[in-house]
Amino acid sequence: VVVSFVVKKDGSIGDVKSIRKINPSLDAEAERVIKSLPAFTPGTLNGDAVDVWYTLPVSFKIKKDEIKKDDSIKKDEKPTAMTRSLEKVTLYQGDESRIVPYERIKNINPNLIDSINVIKNGGRPEVNVYLKSV
Structure with a gap:
């Protein structure tokens, strides 16, 4: 924030x-x-x-057991300039990666996300989502 x-x-x-x-x-x-x-x-x-x-x-580090369902992003929130410019996201899990449409990341269980990295590449953000290995 x-x-x-x-x-x-x-x-x-x-x-x-x-x-x-x-x-x-x-x-x-x-x-x-x-x-x-x-x-x-x-x-x-x-x-x-x-x-x-x-x-x-202000950075936050939230422990897995502190995540509440009401802390998820609300569906009625307006998209930001960054999210409007996103078309795809790269998902990483273990040694595998795959590119998915941005809309798909809304369906990922937050408890499965290890970290998210956003990189500005030539004016367009690239988002990498790292999932926990299961």
């Missing part, structure tokens, strides 16, 4: 919002964590305190 926020003139955190959303639960947690940060030393310009905007990526 990528979060943007402002460090105000008094050092407090304000205007916290997720600008690259992943999942409603994770987005809310990233915003909560940023809002709970202690006061910063405010930025200065010519000796005067000023508001300073920051953009910060």
Whole structure:
């Protein structure tokens, strides 16, 4: 999740919002964590305190037993520019790989996914989904 926020003139955190959303639960947690940060030393310009905007990526590592069904991507969520430009995804499992249409990854059980790698290749993202070996 990528979060943007402002460090105000008094050092407090304000205007916290997720600008690259992943999942409603994770987005809310990233915003909560940023809002709970202690006061910063405010930025200065010519000796005067000023508001300073920051953009910060927040990474999550979720254990398999912490995944809940309500944390899956909702079907009514609008596609992002990245997902609109995707046509196919490469699935890897053990030593095997296969290319599938992007729409098929929505049907993969999240508990079977070991990792996902997104690479920007010439302006178009490539997505590699690594499945756990069974």
